[in-house]
Structures are given as C-alpha cells and as structure tokens.
Amino acid sequence: MSKKAKKAVLLVQLGTPNAPNTSEVRKYLTEFLMDPRVMDIPYVSRTLLVKGIIVPRRASKSAHTYSTIWDKETGSPLMYYSEIQRDLLQESLGEEYHVELAMRYQEPSIAKAMKKLEGMFLESLTVIPLFPQYASATSGSVIDRVMEVMRSWQYFPKLQFVSSYCEDPLMIDVFAENAQKHDLASYDHFLFSYHGLPVRQLGKVDPSKQLTCPDFGCDSCKQDVKPYCYLSQCYATTRALVKKLNIPEGKYSVCFQSRLGKTPWIQPYTSDTLHNLAKEGKKKLLVFSPAFVADCIETLDEIQVEYANEFKEMGGEEVHMVESLNTHPKWIQALKKMVLENGN
Known part of the structure; x- marks a missing residue:
C-alpha cells in the first residue's frame, strides 16, 4: 500500500469459488443466490429455493464444470485476469493512487478491501463494478454493498461510482x-x-x-x-x-x-x-x-x-x-479514463 496514495480505485468483479470443489462452489452459489438483488423474492421463499433446491442440485455439477476451466497454476480464470487488470491499472495510474480489487461474492470480499481503504484516510474513492451494462443484480448489488460497508466509516472521502460504460x-x-x-x-x-x-x-x-x-x-x-x-x-x-x-x-x-x-x-x-x-x-x-x-x-x-x-x-x-477484454492495453486505458473523468 503506497503511503503517498490519497486517491483510491476499487474494482469489483462478480466472484468465483475459492476452489473447484463441491464445498467451495456451494459457498459461492449460496452467497450469490441469497443476494436479494439477484433473487428478488421474499427471504423465506429465497432461502427455501436456494438452500433447499438450487444449490444442492447444482453444486456438484458446477464444481465439475469449474474444474475443466481451472488452471493448475493460476487458478480461476476470472480471478487471474481480474488481478492482472488491477495491477496494470495501478501501474498506469501511478503511486498517487491505490487500486484495490474485490469480489462481490467470496474472496477477496468488498468488506476486506474497504477495510484496507478506510485506514488510508482517502481524499477520494472511485468504485468501478466490472459490468459494462448496468443491472440492479450486478452493478447495483456492488454499489449497495459498498454503501452498506461504508456506514461504519467515521469519515467519507469524495465518492464516485461508475455505474455503466456500455458504449465506451x-x-x-x-x-x-x-x-x-x-x-x-x-x-x-x-x-x-x-x-x-x-x-x-x-x-x-x-x-x-x-x-x-x-x-x-x-x-x-x-x-x-x-x-x-x-x-x-x-x-x-x-x-x-x-x-x-x-x-x-x-x-x-x-x-x-x-x-x-x-x-x-x-x-x-x-x-x-x-x-x-x-x-x-x-x-x-x-x-x-x-x-x-x-x-x-x-x-x-x-x-x-x-x-x-x-x-x-x-x-x-x-x-x-471472441476473446474478452482480459489484459488488453486499451481496456486498461479505458479503466484509467473512467477514473480520471469521474473527478478522481
């Protein structure tokens, strides 16, 4: 963590299991599907559906699927590319900024990432959900969780959310x-x-x-x-x-x-x-x-x-x-532009 950084960027992806096995996939699916912005039905019905039907039926099959795309050295592809995106954006922005990565579900959690940022006594924070098109179940859920975590903060930096960039x-x-x-x-x-x-x-x-x-x-x-x-x-x-x-x-x-x-x-x-x-x-x-x-x-x-x-x-x-954005230099430029154009 840079001692000079007074501005921060929080990149937030959807999430991934910690490992491609049934136990970890069950944890991931449960946290994901119990989000009321994802499964927007009453809590009791959501609990019965998610924990009683969907997760027990899907966890083992999903674990097998994850095992087919999991790299022995780099692990989850989503985590692998997200960490590189974070590091490349940090390099591009320089030591004036601190770039943190979080997952909406599982690790590294938004709460843990925000705990690091809270201790930096920031001047500004830009939150970029890594979903180009806004939806309440994706970007909306990220923004909701960030604001929930920040309720306990005793100071508030300038806060910016980049909610969509569908035509960037x-x-x-x-x-x-x-x-x-x-x-x-x-x-x-x-x-x-x-x-x-x-x-x-x-x-x-x-x-x-x-x-x-x-x-x-x-x-x-x-x-x-x-x-x-x-x-x-x-x-x-x-x-x-x-x-x-x-x-x-x-x-x-x-x-x-x-x-x-x-x-x-x-x-x-x-x-x-x-x-x-x-x-x-x-x-x-x-x-x-x-x-x-x-x-x-x-x-x-x-x-x-x-x-x-x-x-x-x-x-x-x-x-x-068609390959996704992954580590393309222009995608990192796009992220940097979002930070700078949002007044950070």
Whole structure:
C-alpha cells in the first residue's frame, strides 16, 4: 500500500469459488443466490429455493464444470485476469493512487478491501463494478454493498461510482480488435450473447412503475440508451460493435444466456437462437459476450462447450468465441479514463 496514495480505485468483479470443489462452489452459489438483488423474492421463499433446491442440485455439477476451466497454476480464470487488470491499472495510474480489487461474492470480499481503504484516510474513492451494462443484480448489488460497508466509516472521502460504460469507445475497440483476429468473412452469423435477467427485474428500475415497454423488447430499446435499462444498454453495446465492424443487418442476433428457474427471463435465449440458426442452415458462428470484461465460466464453458455442442447436435459445425477484454492495453486505458473523468 503506497503511503503517498490519497486517491483510491476499487474494482469489483462478480466472484468465483475459492476452489473447484463441491464445498467451495456451494459457498459461492449460496452467497450469490441469497443476494436479494439477484433473487428478488421474499427471504423465506429465497432461502427455501436456494438452500433447499438450487444449490444442492447444482453444486456438484458446477464444481465439475469449474474444474475443466481451472488452471493448475493460476487458478480461476476470472480471478487471474481480474488481478492482472488491477495491477496494470495501478501501474498506469501511478503511486498517487491505490487500486484495490474485490469480489462481490467470496474472496477477496468488498468488506476486506474497504477495510484496507478506510485506514488510508482517502481524499477520494472511485468504485468501478466490472459490468459494462448496468443491472440492479450486478452493478447495483456492488454499489449497495459498498454503501452498506461504508456506514461504519467515521469519515467519507469524495465518492464516485461508475455505474455503466456500455458504449465506451476503448472497450468497443478491444472487442472489435479481438473479433478481427478471426476471419470475419467466413462466418454465417454473429451472436451477441449477454447474461440474462428475470423480466420482472427490468421493470423495477422505474420508481413510477409506468414503463411503456410491456414486452421489454420494444424498438425504443433498440434505438435509445436508457440510463438504467439493462436491455437498452445491451442493444447499445451491440450497435456500437456492429457499426465498428460493419456487420450488415440480418447477419447478427442479440440473445441472453444463463437463465435459472421457470420464471420468464429476457428473450431470445441464446440456446434457442442457436437452435434456430442451425435449422436455418447456418454452419459457422462467431459469438461475442460483451457483458463480461474477463473470460470466465460463462464464456469458456457455457458458450464454447455447452452451446457449441448443442449447435453441432442440431447440424451446425463451428462456434467460435471472441476473446474478452482480459489484459488488453486499451481496456486498461479505458479503466484509467473512467477514473480520471469521474473527478478522481
């Protein structure tokens, strides 16, 4: 910890199990799914569902999946890339700043990271949730937890939250450059697959409860960037990438992955989209996952293994994945710009 640092940055990722075994995955899933912003149902119902049904059924299978992407030397891919992002941002900002990394669920926890920062008697703190598109279940949960921890602080530095950056030009550049490592002309179709949310959560961002988008997929979401509409921001990210790469209309689709339970989630689902494309005779797909700034279980397994196998079973041939932002220098520049532009 630099003695000169009076400004701090807290990067917050979603989280990862401490190890790829059933016990650790059970802890991770329980903490994650018991968050009321993630499972936004009454506490008793949430407890019965999470601890009584979901976690017991999923922990062992998820542990096996984590073991397939876990590196013997570097461990969790999400943690590996997040720690490098932290270190590179620290190097870029210099000793005037102190950059800390936390996970919303499991370790290093937000509480432990904030404890370190509290003792620095900071002038300012910028919190950057590592989710480009705002959602209450992701960025909102991070901000909520940071404010909860800070309630016990006896002093308050200047505090800034970067709640979304869905169209950040440098971020778009990185995804585009990573896509151009592939022979774009050889693909039949491009998929922009984002993490899913229950449909009911989209309406909760409007305190007036008068949203004029009954199906949560209206044309305005595809044309405008509404400040706290997750769906709108996903379309905004897609538009920026499509424009950057000159992908023609009709040759790409927006879809949503990782749904849970029987309640309606944002559609179209990625799995359904893959099935439909296979039925249409599409053979080779390139998939973007712009909701993630580091490769993780959702990109390394869910898309590249699970969905790819489904596509092939339906008659498709190849599913390739665009690498995430990971340690790209322009992504570090983007993070630095967010810090400096937010008055820190």
